[in-house]
Amino acid sequence: MELVTVSELWHSHLFSGITSGIYNIAQIQLPKQLDYGGVDQLPPTVFLPPRNYTSNGFLRVSCNGGLNQMRAAICDMVTVARFLNLTLVVPELDKTSFWADPSNFEDIFDVKHFIDSLRDQVRIVKRVPKRFSGKYGYSTLEMPPVSWSNEKYYLEQILPLFGKHKVLHFNRTDTRLANNGLPLDLQKLRCRVNYQAIKFTPQIENLGRKLIQMIREKGPFVALHLRYEMDMLAFSGCTQGCTDKETEELKKMRYAFPWWREKEIISEERRSQGLCPLTPEEAALVLRALGFGRETQIYIAAGEIYGGERRLAQLRAAFPQIVKKETLLEHDDLQHFQNHSSQMAALDFMVSVASNTFIPTYDGNMARLVEGHRRYSNFRKTILLDRKKLVELVDMHQNGTLKWNEFADSVKLVHEKRIVQPTRRKVIMDRPKEEDYFYANPYECLCEEETNCDDLLDHHNTSQLA
Secondary structure (H helix, E strand, O other): OOOHHHHOOOOOHHHHHHHHOOOHOOOOOOOOOOOOOOOOOOOOOOOOOOOOOOOOOEEEEEOOOOOHHHHHHHHHHHHHHOOOOOOEOEEEOOOOOOOOOOOOOHHHHHHHHHHHHOOOEEEOOOOHHHHHHHHHHOOOEEEEEOOOOHHHHHHHHHHHHHOOOEEEEOOOOOOEOOOOOOOOOHHHHHHHHHHOOOOOOHHHHHHHHHHHHHHHHHOOEEEEEOEEEEHHHHHHHOOOOHHHHHHHHHHHHHHHHOOOOOOOOOOOHHHHOOOOOOOOHHHHHHHHHHHOOOOEEEOOOOOEEEEOOOHHHHHHHHOOEEHHHHHHHHHHHHHHHOOOHHHHHHHHHHHHHOEEEEEOOOOOOHHHOOOOOOOOHHHHHEEOHHHHHHHHHHHHHHOOOOHHHHHHHHHHHOOOOOOOOOOOOOOOOOOOOHHOHHHHOOHHHHHOOOOHHHHHHHHHOOOOOO
């Protein structure tokens, strides 16, 4: 085993031995066009030879959360396994969260491509060999790694555990790797996993491409990530525009999930702080104010909108060309995806990445990962809404304080500098939850050399809102 004591790990010659070979991650050229809507398929990937190393043990991981939270976790866990010279077991996906999606990894992602495309960095297997089971005297240590940890934590606290346990099982994987402060090669490996190794299954990709082509045939389109769904409203405590019955239903759901820690939430306070997703009615006003006309084709990237068509009426009246995957695709096309929320979310993800403009109404995991993908795809237009300022302006307009022209001008002014542009992430020491998320802005992966990076990040392009 390539395992040494913690004190020895920090001797320079041993440390360099652990990280030797990682340098070539940065040399891999990643495709800069992640255009799911292209007519022509990308040429076959040429996989590099497998990396030859002695594994320190097996790492099992159970990803928790929705599709995009799990996607980020997969990238992080590959990076941890590579750094510690481990063998990674194909990640297990969450089946017990709100969505109760029974999908396994291979139902959503192309598992063969995942294994083969990373074989020059880390060994990935579909299951732990039987010889390392309890039947043969081996025990699996189950634990959650500490959130927002850097490489020092994994070297000092995690690697030594493989001296006693051949198999470790991380039972939670959300945000277990720091946004900032990691070696550049590890950051680039996270990107390589996200943009090259993780592909959806051919079935999902083919249907997603079909969906994108159907939308593009009618012209340019906006992907509106309208996160006005039951789980988000229950979790956040946001009930703007809901009936008393709906408000009570959302409260009961919040109490039904013990891992949602906040129970008593004042919706008005949360909304005034900019912590609520925009309602469909608010989204309609904001899109009009930003300059999008009635002819704009809008794809609703979301699951079932809470309140159904009643809550979408104002948005439809303002923008008649609203489309959703459920209305564009035939029932037979979606039949396999029913009751598989992560597979449905994969379709929305593909359309959002391929859209002409992406506008999220809440900064959840999907919004942030799509933002990162669009940055990586030559900074496709993404407008990040200032919800705190917007609800203030919406209320002033609706109570008659601001006339329409004043409202529209104010909305445009607020968002002049909120079109995604090259920038570094905001770092907040000791408060990682409040700083910019790595996967929303992986700026380390957007340029080939550090000097080019400085040139890119110091230059700010200007563009129109609509």
